[in-house]
Amino acid sequence: MSCISDMGKLLRKSEKQLSIASTEDKNLALKKVIESIENNRKNILESNEADIAIAKENNMKPSLIDRLKLDDEKIDSIIESIHTVIKLQDPIWKSDKVWTLENGLTISKMNVPLGVIGIVYESRPNVTVDAFTLALKSGNCIMLRGSSTAINSNKALVKAIKEGLANSPISEDVVQFIEDPNRDHVLEMLRANEYIDLIIPRGGKDLISFVVKNATVPTIETGVGNCHIFIDESGDLNKALDIVINAKTQRPGVCNACETLLVHKNIAENFLPLLYDKIKDIVEIRGCSKTRSIISMKEAVESDWQEEYLDYILAIKVVEDLNEAIDHIGKYGSKHSESIITENLSNSRMFLRKVDAAAVYVNSSTRFTDGGEFGFGAEMGISTQKIHARGPIGLEQLVSNKYLIIGNGQIRR
Known part of the structure; x- marks a missing residue:
């Protein structure tokens, strides 16, 4: 037996x-x-x-x-x-x-x-x-x-x-x-x-x-956690810096860590150098062509958008607008945790409603998707x-x- x-x-x-x-x-x-x-x-x-x-x-x-x-x-x-x-x-x-x-x-x-x-x-x-x-x-x-x-x-x-x-x-x-x-x-x-x-x-x-x-x-x-953060053009850049750094570096080996960062084209030139300066010595960055035209980094390939790294690696893509960000998440996301950094109420509502995931955030790190943090004691x-x-x-x-x-x-x- x-x-x-x-x-x-x-x-x-x-x-x-x-x-x-x-x-x-x-x-x-x-x-x-x-x-x-x-x-x-x-x-x-x-x-x-x-x-x-x-x-x-x-x-x-x-x-x-x-x-x-x-x-x-x-x-x-x-x-x-x-x-x-x-x-x-x-x-x-x-x-x-x-x-x-x-x-x-x-x-x-x-x-x-x-x-x-x-x-x-x-x-x-x-x-x-x-x-x-x-x-x-x-x-x-x-x-x-x-x-x-x-x-x-x-x-x-x-x-x-x-x-x-x-x-x-x-x-x-x-x-x-x-x-x-x-x-x-x-x-x-x-x-x-x-x-x-x-x-x-x-x-x-x-x-x-x-x-x-x-x-x-x-x-x-x-779930596998291919989690995204989207920085909207109205996003507070100071909030965005703190949130992205926390979501990527606090504990990179967990499923609610951020793996892909999406940045609106209108704030990319201001935001990306700020982020790069903060994490360049800690995190390996892989970016799309638009990202690489702003800061120097390794080129992102198709598999990077699908990856749960569980490591100090971050993929970055510059997007045209909120709709492209939502479409990207819909194509590559694992339906785990997704976040938007925005001061635009209409955009936050659209993100909350259109993004298909177990946990969807506005102006917060994805690291909170956790039974203990939600008050369940454990999970x-x-x-x-x-x-x-x-x-x-x-x-x-x-x-x-x-x-x-x-x-x-x-x-x-």
Whole structure:
């Protein structure tokens, strides 16, 4: 019998208990997990150091090592995320709609857990805790499959989670972690319809594509982040500088970082030298011919407009107007996060309405597309599809519906 079916049986058995667990019991379990993470902090950091050492030996890009790295500040952030989820309203067994038919039947639309969630993810060990935390609070069991690059960190975190659950009213079997790096387990997981109700992939383009193409279990497609910022001709150039620098350089290895900058032709000669002076020593710039006529840089090719660099690289294109910017985003964007810098109300409204993305901004960095920043405490990922969930996947996106119908002898004629 495979490890997937063994874990699946444990999850299905635990699902029954967790689906009816009280908010108090779930919150107590999360508090116990916080205590356990604190108690295991040293082991978690040492395990992460082992992963970082291997990553450096394998010449992993610094921006990706940043995603992998844990330190005291990041563990504090993980713990704070759990505290936030504890404070959030329990979404389970809540109703936003109750109505009575002419025949006297009363119908209530109730939120219920999805059941068992499987998540396949890369590098970032904080996802291990975020995914577990959201799953538990929403009454769902979870199967975790992280990447080999974070195997030591993830094992240490799962150990801490299970130790915390062992001291709580919730069974430690509600979370299962696939330690074996054999990729065959991923394929088996994607087709484990008997045991898993939903698969969420979180990572790069290749991982997401593999999951979507091979899964028979229903899937929420989280997004590759080819995010754009458009500087309108009415844009405040000081705001624009701060926003672009933040969106590109704060953490370039994340999906909500800016990858392509679009600049209106009427302000390009003023804005581009200002930006170049600020980022030339940090960011490699690849530009269209109009951009290169203003500042010196590498020529952008067609693939640059499609790329999620996850690195200190920025593609720049000078556009004729708002319509060309929107068309460019529509052609090359990944429907993740897009932003316009403008002081023109009409242009901002047009951008908000016409740009098809999970998150659309006016005068703000794209870096805010994040479950924690949105007040969800954490996220399973950023969904770029349109079915069921879109944007950061938090508690409210991890539920299904059940209709309760109360009658008094009614029959249909």
